[in-house]
Amino acid sequence: MPRRVGMEVSLAVSEAVKTCDVDVISAYPITPQTHIVEQLSEMVAEGHLDAEFIMVESEQTAMAACCGAAAAGARTFTSTASQGLQLMSEIVFIASSLRLPIVMVLANRSLSGPLSIWGDHSDVMANRDCGWIMYFVENGQAAHDHVFISFRVAEDHKVLLPVMLNLDGFSLTHVIEPHELITREALGDFLPPYVPAVQLDPAKPVTMGPASTPGMFTEAKKAQEEALWGSRAVIDEVWKDFGKRFGRHYKAVETFQTEDAETIIVSMGGSSETAKTAVSKMRAEGQKVGLVSLRLFRPFPADDLRRVLSSAKVVAVCDRAISYGGPGGPLCSEIKSAFYGYPAVPYIANFVLGLAGRDVRVTDFEKIARRAEELAGREEPAPYEIIGLRE
Amino acid sequence: MTQSDKPKWQELEIGCLVIDPGSTRYYKTGDWASMMPVTDPERCARCGLCWVFCPDQARFRDVRSGAYDVNKFYCKGCGICARECPTKAITMQEVTD
Numbered sequence: 187m188p189r190r191v192g193m194e195v196s197l198a199v200s201e202a203v204k205t206c207d208v209d210v211i212s213a214y215p216i217t218p219q220t221h222i223v224e225q226l227s228e229m230v231a232e233g234h235l236d237a238e239f240i241m242v243e244s245e246q247t248a249m250a251a252c253c254g255a256a257a258a259g260a261r262t263f264t265s266t267a268s269q270g271l272q273l274m275s276e277i278v279f280i281a282s283s284l285r286l287p288i289v290m291v292l293a294n295r296s297l298s299g300p301l302s303i304w305g306d307h308s309d310v311m312a313n314r315d316c317g318w319i320m321y322f323v324e325n326g327q328a329a330h331d332h333v334f335i336s337f338r339v340a341e342d343h344k345v346l347l348p349v350m351l352n353l354d355g356f357s358l359t360h361v362i363e364p365h366e367l368i369t370r371e372a373l374g375d376f377l378p379p380y381v382p383a384v385q386l387d388p389a390k391p392v393t394m395g396p397a398s399t400p401g402m403f404t405e406a407k408k409a410q411e412e413a414l415w416g417s418r419a420v421i422d423e424v425w426k427d428f429g430k431r432f433g434r435h436y437k438a439v440e441t442f443q444t445e446d447a448e449t450i451i452v453s454m455g456g457s458s459e460t461a462k463t464a465v466s467k468m469r470a471e472g473q474k475v476g477l478v479s480l481r482l483f484r485p486f487p488a489d490d491l492r493r494v495l496s497s498a499k500v501v502a503v504c505d506r507a508i509s510y511g512g513p514g515g516p517l518c519s520e521i522k523s524a525f526y527g528y529p530a531v532p533y534i535a536n537f538v539l540g541l542a543g544r545d546v547r548v549t550d551f552e553k554i555a556r557r558a559e560e561l562a563g564r565e566e567p568a569p570y571e572i573i574g575l576r577e
Numbered sequence: 578m579t580q581s582d583k584p585k586w587q588e589l590e591i592g593c594l595v596i597d598p599g600s601t602r603y604y605k606t607g608d609w610a611s612m613m614p615v616t617d618p619e620r621c622a623r624c625g626l627c628w629v630f631c632p633d634q635a636r637f638r639d640v641r642s643g644a645y646d647v648n649k650f651y652c653k654g655c656g657i658c659a660r661e662c663p664t665k666a667i668t669m670q671e672v673t674d
Contacts, residue, residue: 393595
């Protein structure tokens with residue numbers, strides 16, 4: 187069995203990026219992502235990683251440089267969080283429309299204001315329509331593994347899309363966990379060298395990022411949308427191959443004790459591990475509760491979710507972001523639309539919790555399961571509820 | 578080029594790349610027009626005011642008849658020529674696909 191190393195999750199991510207032998211890293215430090223890029227800059231400076239580390243003056247330039255590097259045929263990595271994602275946002279949308287296989291780790295952090303450096307999902311949710319593939323991980327090992335998985339999927343010629351790997355700020359980035367680090371030897375041919383489909387080359391000029399008139403734009407966007415949906419087959423295939431080689435199996439919709447569950451909690455990211463503990467405790471007490479942890483957010487696995495959730499009576503969706511003035515939590519509204527028009531719809535309750543790093547405890551998930559069951563018995567559908575709110 | 582001549586979404590290059598250098602030569606800005614000027618050569622006084630006012634240099638003088646006409650490749654259908662024409666020889670007509 188491979189050796190397990192105690193290591194901060196951020197550093198385990200940097201180790202994976204190094205093992206992927208990236209060519210260009212372009213990043214600007216921002217809490218809680220800083221340790222990832224700091225470690226990578228040290229690796230480059232000390233000659234452990236033969237890559238170009240571009241020190242930029244802002245996140246907007248970080249992503250612009252990533253686009254240029256990827257267009258020139260380089261394996262490209264960046265990382266940011268919160269305000270950093272918003273500052274680079276303009277180019278984030280361009281990266282996917284140009285079909286550039288950039289990998290970005292987003293250390294999920296709340297958006298200001300009030301100014302907060304702590305974790306929630308408001309940053310990624312504000313950019314959920316940017317056209318990137320989006321993974322969520324619940325522990326350090328999954329984060330480490332998904333760096334390799336992300337590059338493999340992004341660079342596949344059937345995909346060629348950027349990938350955003352979401353990693354909870356602090357509650358994951360800054361904790362020390364045991365990791366089985368994948369070495370270069372163990373990696374083998376899981377990640378072949380990046381071969382661009384088209385690249386910038388003065389000998390063979392092409393125009394990347396042209397302007398479009400109304401007469402062409404709709405077709406361009408349809409092609410982009412189909413590319414993102416089309417990536418799903420490759421995503422599944424890569425997880426399968428990864429499981430075969432490294433013994434760790436991942437799925438778009440991770441399930442725990444859902445087979446006979448009457449109430450299912452749905453969660454994303456690090457708090458899924460806490461929810462798992464809560465489910466085990468409730469099961470020991472004889473309650474038929476299960477957990478769904480959503481690993482793939484884009485392309486949205488609506489069919490998989492329906493398959494798992496439609497046998498439950500009650501579903502409690504946990505969001506770590508609010509869609510202000512909208513239907514509540516963004517994850518819940520997507521799950522509700524996944525059920526529209528289908529028979530056997532469970533009662534779907536929505537809870538917002540863990541905003542800006544507020545503790546999400548085992549007892550919170552126990553409360554959520556009980557409260558969702560209570561709401562299901564009512565005649566009127568209830569609006570979303572915030573867990574732990576003082577009022 | 579009408580809507581039906583343009584590529585389908587499946588036919589676009591990846592990332593909407595333009596792989597043919599210098600292709601702006603084939604870029605028909607006349608596509609933008611929703612109205613096109615139609616000139617009646619009988620009423621045209623050959624004064625050239627339409628040529629003077631056209632912001633896209635899309636009006637030209639027919640060498641044989643001396644009357645002015647429109648270059649549909651570049652005309653964006655702004656209608657200035659029709660408005661300025663002193664003999665009302667130019668009428669704007671809707672473009673149909």
